[in-house]
Amino acid sequence: MELMSESEVVKIEMRDIEQPANNVNKVVVSEWYGCIRGNQITQLSERNRQIEKVPPLLLKGPNGQRNREYxxxxxxxxxxxHHGRDNLAAAEKYKLVTLDEFRLSSGRHSMVSLYNKVLEVVHDARKCYIDGSTDKYNDEEFNRMMLRDGCFVLFFIECLANxxxxxxxxxxxxxxxxFANxxxxxxxxxxxxxxxxxxxxxxxxxxDKGEEILNKFFNYLNYGEITKNKEKVLDDKKQPLHLLELYRSYFISLSCSGLGSINSSKWKIWRKKNDVVVDEDWHYVKRNRSFASVTELKAKGIFVRSNDDNSNKDIKFYSGCCYGELELVFRAVYSNSKAIYLNMIAYEMCPHNPNDFRVSTYIRVMKSLVIHHEDVRELRHSNILLHSLGRDEEVVKMYDEIDAPAVNLYMFNQLREGIEKHCSNKYKKWAAELINVYFSSPWKTVALLVATAILFTSFLQTYFTIRPLPDDSNGDLLKLLRRCVHSKPPSAPA
Incomplete structure (x- = not known):
């Protein structure tokens, strides 16, 4: 091996790619930063968004191993x-039945016309999957797969929605x-x-009724009943990548064109606009720390109530002079909820997908609120949560086993700061203790009034014993007062 002498000059040629790459990276960073800060993103940069697989890191750890089946x-x-797996063979035969039923319900359309319509978008559909995952299927095979699977999904959605x-x-x-799965x-x-x-x-x-069908189906998933809200599901300007992305946008009350945006007016902002950003903005542990559960908040004078406005699915907190209100939207929890939550979180964890982690943030909030079965009971009684999991403990277990690895710290921190600010106010804390100790039930209120009456009459007795009233100087009024003073106070209820 020949060594270079110290006098030799070495030249390294570098291509001038710094500026273009830098510009692209700045656009990407700007999109992610805008999503995290809750700004409206009007134009996403061109990126190759695909139907990703579950990030491997989500499958590690105790909860990851436990949740692998979901x-x-x-x-x-x-x-x-997952095409061709032996344990899913029964559904492949049933797909042919749903395909024929979908064709019959479509009226004038023949099987050939359905095939040709899907064939028009088969190349765009193939690009939606990870490179190499569709290579073993030619266009005809891939098109038949898309037609069978698409008709299966829509047949099920239509039957359930109607x-x-x-x-x-x-x-x-x-x-x-x-059927249940x-x-x-x-x-x-x-x-x-x-x-x-x-x-x-x-x-x-x-x-023109496809959006109505999707609306009914999504309402069934959210609220446990088939209803029709006035919310818009589809957006004419931008098409979602898949059904899971569309449902996520519906779940967090965002349109498809506004994925990653948030209406900041729905979240209580406690800092003033002129406040300097403190170090805590970048302190992950401080910003991500949990707050009290539902029952603990109630003890501190913060009560949960249902948001009656279904068009607003955000979590809001209001701090009054004597008590606070944490407003949550009504949700139904059933056997499939855990799988849907986990896969929406997995979607948010995928690369090339600017979003604001709002489903992860929602789960993180619920994990803080729901610690014991008493918390679930409070949510049920407040008409915030409806579940079919049998016992309230199963709901606690479900939230405990769902990990939210990355959340929107700005959104979560705003809510946590508002709650902590309310709880740290000593006057509001005293008002909460007064309400919880003496006015939490009608019997305690009655007992307090009786005790107050006893204390008041005892004070009058002592006062007029020391300073007796003049003899008949004020007529009937003094006689009435004297009668009240010498009467025995009522006994308190046992």
Whole structure:
């Protein structure tokens, strides 16, 4: 090996790529920073957004190992990632049945016309999956997969949204347990159909009523009943990547064009605009620390109440002169809720996807509020939570087993700061103790009034014993006072 002498000059040629890369990176950083700070993002940079797989780091640790099954389909595979698994073979036969039912319900459309319509977007759909995951399927095979899977999803959504009796066709081919897991499977991150395919089938089947069907279905997931709200589900300017992304935007009350944005007026901002950003803004532990649970907040004079305005799904906190109110939106929790929450969080953890981590933040708030079964009971009595998990302890266990690795610290910190500011006020703390100790029930209130009456009459007796009233100088009024003074005070209830 020949060594260079000290007199030799070494030149390293570097291409001039710093400026273009720097510009691109600044745009990307600006988008993420805007999302985290809750700013409205009007134009996202061009990026290759794909249907990602679950980040491997979410599968590590005790909860990750325990929750691994919630990321894999139990009944039906949708898309190429889990296609061909032996335990999902029964659903492949049932897809042919739903395909035929979807064609019949579409009226004038033949199977060939359905196939050709999906074929028009098959190349766009293929780009939505990770590179290499669709290579073993030619265009015809991939198109048939998209057609069968898309019709399966929309047939199930339509039957459930309209409570059609054809819904029980699922029991015939998949059994009752299979039917119970379909909702879970169609919201798995790795089990998504590109929405460009679903949009084509929606237009063919429902024309201008596709949004109404999705609205009813999402309301069923959120509130446990099939209702129709006036909220807009679809956005004409930007199409969601898949159904899970669309439901997430509906869950957090955001339109598809505004993914990653937040209306800051819905979250109580406690700092003044002219305040200097303190070091705590970048102190992860301080900003991410938990606050008190529901029952602990109640003891400190903060009561939870349901948000009656379903168009506003944010968590809000109001601090009054004597008590505070934590406003939460009503949610239904059932057997599939854990899987849906985990996969929405997994979607938020994926790269190339600027978002504000609002589902993760919501779960983080609920993990702080729900510690004991008494907390779940308070939420039930306040008409904030409805669950079908049997015992309240199961709800506590569900939230405890869901990890939220990254949350929006700005949103979470605003809520926590407002609560801590209220709890640190000694006058509000005294008012809370007075309410909880003496006015928490009608019997305690009555006992307090009786005790006050006893104390008052005892004071009058002592006072007039020391300073007796003049003899008949004031007529009937003095006689009445003298009678009250010498009468025995009523006994307190046992």
């Amino acid at each position: 990321y894999e389909p139990a009944v039906v595979s949708l898309g190429p990632y 409570w059609d009796k054809m819904l029980f066709l699922n029991n015939e081919y998949l059994g009752a347990m299979g 379909i909702t879970r499977d169609i919201f798995l991150l790795e089990n998504q159909i590109p929405f460009v395919v679903l949009q084509v089938l929606l237009d063919l089947r429902f024309r």
